[in-house]
Every structure is written in structure tokens, then in C-alpha cells.
Amino acid sequence: MNALQIIGQVVLAQLARWGHGALFFLDLLRATPSALRRFGLVVGQIHAIGNRSLVIIVASGLSVGFVLALQMYYALTTYGAAESLGLIVNLALVRELGPVVTALLFAGRAGTSLTAEIGLMKAGEQIAAMELMAIDPKARVLAPRFLGGILSMPLLAALFSTVGILGAYVVAVLLIGIDSGNFWSIQQNGVDVWRDVGNGVVKSAVFGVICTAVALYQGFETEATPEGVAYATTRTVVTASLGVLAMDFILTALMFSTP
Amino acid sequence: MSDSPFIDIDHVTFGYDSRRTILNDISLKFARGKITAVLGGSGCGKTTLLRLIGGVHAPNSGRVVFDGEEINTADKAQLFRLRRRLGMLFQFGALFTDLNVYDNVAFPLREMTELPESLIRHIVLMKLNAVGLRGAAHLKISEVSGGMARRVALARAIALDPELIMYDEPFAGLDLVSMGVAAKLIRTLTDVTGATSLLISHDIPQCMAISDHVVLLATGGRVVAQGTPAELMSSTDPEVRQFVRGEPDGPVKFHYPARSVAEDFGPRMSA
Numbered sequence: 166m167n168a169l170q171i172i173g174q175v176v177l178a179q180l181a182r183w184g185h186g187a188l189f190f191l192d193l194l195r196a197t198p199s200a201l202r203r204f205g206l207v208v209g210q211i212h213a214i215g216n217r218s219l220v221i222i223v224a225s226g227l228s229v230g231f232v233l234a235l236q237m238y239y240a241l242t243t244y245g246a247a248e249s250l251g252l253i254v255n256l257a258l259v260r261e262l263g264p265v266v267t268a269l270l271f272a273g274r275a276g277t278s279l280t281a282e283i284g285l286m287k288a289g290e291q292i293a294a295m296e297l298m299a300i301d302p303k304a305r306v307l308a309p310r311f312l313g314g315i316l317s318m319p320l321l322a323a324l325f326s327t328v329g330i331l332g333a334y335v336v337a338v339l340l341i342g343i344d345s346g347n348f349w350s351i352q353q354n355g356v357d358v359w360r361d362v363g364n365g366v367v368k369s370a371v372f373g374v375i376c377t378a379v380a381l382y383q384g385f386e387t388e389a390t391p392e393g394v395a396y397a398t399t400r401t402v403v404t405a406s407l408g409v410l411a412m413d414f415i416l417t418a419l420m421f422s423t424p
Numbered sequence: 425m426s427d428s429p430f431i432d433i434d435h436v437t438f439g440y441d442s443r444r445t446i447l448n449d450i451s452l453k454f455a456r457g458k459i460t461a462v463l464g465g466s467g468c469g470k471t472t473l474l475r476l477i478g479g480v481h482a483p484n485s486g487r488v489v490f491d492g493e494e495i496n497t498a499d500k501a502q503l504f505r506l507r508r509r510l511g512m513l514f515q516f517g518a519l520f521t522d523l524n525v526y527d528n529v530a531f532p533l534r535e536m537t538e539l540p541e542s543l544i545r546h547i548v549l550m551k552l553n554a555v556g557l558r559g560a561a562h563l564k565i566s567e568v569s570g571g572m573a574r575r576v577a578l579a580r581a582i583a584l585d586p587e588l589i590m591y592d593e594p595f596a597g598l599d600l601v602s603m604g605v606a607a608k609l610i611r612t613l614t615d616v617t618g619a620t621s622l623l624i625s626h627d628i629p630q631c632m633a634i635s636d637h638v639v640l641l642a643t644g645g646r647v648v649a650q651g652t653p654a655e656l657m658s659s660t661d662p663e664v665r666q667f668v669r670g671e672p673d674g675p676v677k678f679h680y681p682a683r684s685v686a687e688d689f690g691p692r693m694s695a
Contacts, residue, residue, distance in 0.1 A: 289516070289518060289521070290514045290515075290516065290518035291518050291519075291520055291521075293480070293514070293518065294512070294514055294518035296478075296480070296507075297478050297480075297507055297510065297512045298507065298531075298532050298535070298536070299503075299504040299505075299507035299508045299536065300532070300535050300536070301504075305535065
């Protein structure tokens, strides 16, 4: 087999995987309206996916807020612009760090959990049992989780940013001694609800689609063995994280192309 | 009741890939209201046969006919319609581990019907009573034994009173008491409900005791013999005799095809 044939095979296999993933995503979208009609299942998933991610989101948000305030203070003091600290921390969190770091944490915490859950359901023949009961597992199992993930992500990102700003307040105002009124008023003047907060919410919703769809796909298509499930959870973190980072660049370029 | 078979497997050949044929041009008929046991060693295509009947896979050639209607796996609406008429007991139960015993049995009723919860409760308790587990309704799946889990799965499989019940290895891994209970349940359920039962197993004594018709499959997906349990037990065919008596060697070799001993171990070992 020559090099050209090998390259051709690899490219074809990759295209087939992408095509398979795209068809799965379309199936998921088709099944989603049925989940809306049974919103109780979605609420259960918001609790399972969102509520159980609270600890890691709050802890990470607080930590990022602390560190961001310290680093920005050192950098801004050099240029005599320490009073801009609140604005910079806010924009960094609301526009970028909130949605992106939340999505990366979500992929690691909730994404792996979803993949393992669906993968083990497959290994235990629960998915096959549902199909033979004439129940569509994509509508009954996957769609409520998909919606739950999409709705949870903006809420978690908003929480991350809020806690991060409060963390920055603790460091900047209570420890360093920046004026509290200045810390809040510069944010009030410089942050636009639609352009900054709104775009951050849109970003996190898109990241919610990426993380949840990847996690569900990996779980649903996993080889039904312990090794298969372990490999699928790893692929969820890697694929979802890379997808989030790539999409973040595209969305940032589209949303903030003008000053 | 029609005399036509409920399930007709007509010259079916199937393999998961082109390298290995699992079922090779087999034709079988499963009579209405009877228990048919499909016996055979591991890997002879028994479970694959159930999957073809359930429309999980399409045969490479031939056709699978469900109560006069040929199964077309590409027709999702037909598949869902036919699947509403069958119940399946999976080898390890395939119970939903996030639900308790009661909710597992109620699951198909809640998903597939518009019945009020009070009526669902009555049906669930009746089904659990039929398998002797009415008192275990509140237990989590992690709290029930393997034999009990199989009975819960059976209660779930019959929740919608299916016309066809497929049992995949219902006796595997059970102790003698649980095995006897499971066999008696399958016979009683078939007699009481009039459902067509298809039993996949390698447990000869239990299958021979409760089945109306027995099919013996061999590796490579061919039908070795079929008939009543008495006919198979008295068969003089060496392959049938080897299987029903559980002899380790015979027409079916104990050793997987391999190179000669001399080639693998050297001439001194083979001497």
C-alpha cells in the first residue's frame, strides 16, 4: 500500500466519523422537541448536571477572581491605572473566562459523567431494552440530557463570573484597599448588558451544545466494554475542550470584531 | 387462531461483517402460543436470531416475517409498531438501575400508554405478583439478587401483555431453585397469556422440560435438528447426542482449529 492510499484511507475514515457525528447531532435535534413536552425530565437533568457542578464552579470562580485581581493590580499599577481593575476583571470574566473556563470544567465534571452514564446503560443493554420496547432512547434518554446541559451552562457561567467578581472584590477592595465605589461604578459605566453580558451568555449556550452533544455522542457510540467506556470519557474531555476553544475564537472574532 | 407461524425465518443469512457468517441460510417457523427453545453452543447465533426478530439488524439475505408482515429495519414506524407487540427478557435483565423495582415494571406502561397512575399501579402489582415479587416493589435494583432481577425483568417484559415474548438465556447464572422458578414461570405465562414464546438457552434439562418445540443450532449458523423435546432426546444423530448429553468431544471439536502440536511446541513435545 503506498502513502497516497494510506492518506486516502485515513481521510475517508475521518470524514465517515464526522458524517456519523453530524447525523447523530441531527437525530438529537429532531428528538429535542419531545423532551420539551416532558419538561420534568429536563428539570431532573438540570439538577443532575447543573446542581452537582456547583461546588467546582463556585470554587474555581472564586479562585480565578482572586488571582485575576492580584495579577491585574500588579500590571495596572505600573501604568497608574489601578482604578480600572474592576472593569478589567469584569470584562475578562463575563466575556471570556466565565464561559470558557465553565465549559472546560463542565466537560470534565458533567461531560464525563454523561458519557459514563450513557456508556454503562449501553453496556448493561438498557438502551437496547428501550429500543425493543419501541421507546426511542434518543428522545427518552439523550434529549432531556441535551436540553439540561444547554440550559445549565449559561447559569453555571453566570455563577462563575459572579463569584469571580466577588472574589476580585475581596482581594482588590478588602485586601489591597482600592475604593469600593470606584470598583463598582467603573463596571457599571464600562460593561454593556447586551454586548458583554449578552454575548457571554450566547457563548456559554453554544459551549453547552458542544459539550453536551459530544458527551452524549461518545457515550452512545462507545464500545460496550469497561475499556470502551473509559476511552469514551477521555475522548469527551479532549474533543469537547478542543471544540470549545476553537469555537471561542470564532465567536470572539464575530462578537467583538469592533472596539 | 391462525395456523400460520407467528415468526417465520425464511432462508436467512447474516453476518456482522463480511468475514464471518453467523447464520447461514436458516429457515425456522415459530408456532403461535407455543414455547420454542433454540439451543446451541456459544457463538452459534442464538442471540443474533433474537436481534433479527426484534429488527435490531437486517439479514444479509432472506426475510424475517413477524405475524405475516416482513420486517423492514429501514421502516422505523413499522419497527416501533411491531416492537410494541413483543417483550424481551435480556440475559442480565437490562433493568434501569436508576429506577426501583416498581418503576422498572411501570416504565413501559408510562411510556407507551396514557393510563392513569392508579391503573398503572394495579397492573404493576399484578405483574409483580405473577413473578412472586409484589413485596419487593420498593427495592432498588442494587438490592435484588440475580434471580430476582431476572424475574423483575420478566414482569417488565410482560407489562404490556405482548404477543411474543423472547427470553435470552433466562437460566444463565441462576441457582437450581431460581432456575426451576424461572422455568415454571415461563411455562405458566405462556399457558395463561397464550403468548408465543421464544427461548434461547444452553440449559438442556430446563428447556426440554418446558418447551413444545426445540431447535438445535450449530456453530456456523446452521440448523442441526429440530422437533419435540422427546424427538431430540431420542435422536441418534451424533451431533445432537453430543449436545444433549453434554459430551466434551464429538462432531463438535473441543479444540479451536489450530496448527499442529509439533508446529507449536516442537517435535519432542508431540512425540
